[in-house]
Amino acid sequence: MNPQAILTMYRFEMARFFRTLSQSLISPVLSTSLYFVVFGAAIGSRIDEVEGVDYGAFIVPGLIMLSVMTQSISNASFGIYFPKFMGTIYEHLSAPVTFLEIVIGYVGAAATKSFLIGIIILVTAFFFVDLDIQHPIAMLLFLILTCLSFSLLGFIIGIWADNFEQLQLIPLLIITPLVFLGGSFYSITMLPPFWQGVSLFNPVVYLISGFRWAFFGASDVAVGWSLLAIAAFTAICLAVVWWIFKTGYRLRD
Template sequence: MNVRGILAIYKFEMARTGRTLMQSIVSPVLSTCLYFIVFGAAIGSRITEVDGVSYGSFIVPGLIMLSLLTQSVSNASFGIYFPRFSGTIYEILSAPVSYLEIVIGYAGAAATKSVILGTIILATAGFFVDLHIAHPFVMAGFLILTSVTFSLLGFIIGIWADGFEKLQIVPLLVITPLTFLGGTFYSIDMLPSIWQKISLLNPVVYLVSGFRWAFYDKGDVPVVASFIMSMVFLGFCLALIAWIFRTGYRLKD
């Protein structure tokens, strides 16, 4: 395995984060603070508790998940799309690095940024609400698993996109709506029966629920279902990436 090659890509991507600190870290943290103020304080003050948890605390896992999904996708997609756009991808493709090593480098860096971001948002949340994490290791596990999975999805989008507009379409028109409708700000138990059933088709429901279970020992779906769903999605992304590299789709054709 070309460990130095992986590290070169990883460090390059992490250095990019350092150069774009405002965009990569400060902006999502500020957005999350605004959510806390609007939903937690302004609206939350009118909602007493959800499943025995104060509304402000209830939305913390969902908010972290919201940032995690959007940032993982946008970081990883931009990371691989930009070399394609600028032409510097030639160097990656002509280097003695395997496809797996390329993915580890790019998706690994994007996932690392997301985990750092999630941790910062978690710490920020501590300033607004009382936090209690019932299963810290499960929480960390879901944090990492979700970051990796959505970074892989971002990598796929970065390969598929042939313009900056397409790069934005999936995070804006798919990920964000699914996250908002995935129980970020509410429990799906609060929905009418038919919408509860429809919500179960939304994969983000399982991610938010599993993450929330790690905090409060309560979720919309069993934690095992959340875990299985996460693994299925991870497997799907890996299979798609394997196909991309096997066929050279948008890279070598």
């Protein structure tokens, strides 16, 4: 393990994040604040409580997950795509660093960025609603695991993509709809029985449900299933990343 190489890649990615702070940090926080205004005030005035929780507070975990998932994918995919686009990725591949060190550097930086965004959105939420986090350690655990797993997914997308349009393809057409249909703004128990069953095939349901449990002690699915789902997703992403570097897929062309 080469800590200096990991730290160099990590610092480079974090420096790029702070250079574009208005786009990387302020923009997602402002957009999430608009969600609080629209959903919390407009819709919340018509829905008093969901599962015994004020609707404005109920949507906070879903909003944080929405931002964290999309930002994790975006930061990681752009972070690895640019070296591939500019050709500097070959310097990494020819340098005395392993694929694991490259992944830790880039994915670690992307996860750190999305974690910071998630924490800032959480702090912002206190200005709009009253929150009482029942399981703060579990909340941080779910947040960190989500940042890491979706940063790994973004890393895979960044290597797979051939152009900037493909970078946005999976987040826009797959991830965002899954998040909106995964109980971000509602409990799946509010759905008819048939659609409740269909929702259980959406992996994002388990992530949001576990994260919401950490806040309010209530969830749509058992917390154990949530942890198992995110662990399985992370393992699959790690296996795909290992296969990419083993075969040189989209790296040695």
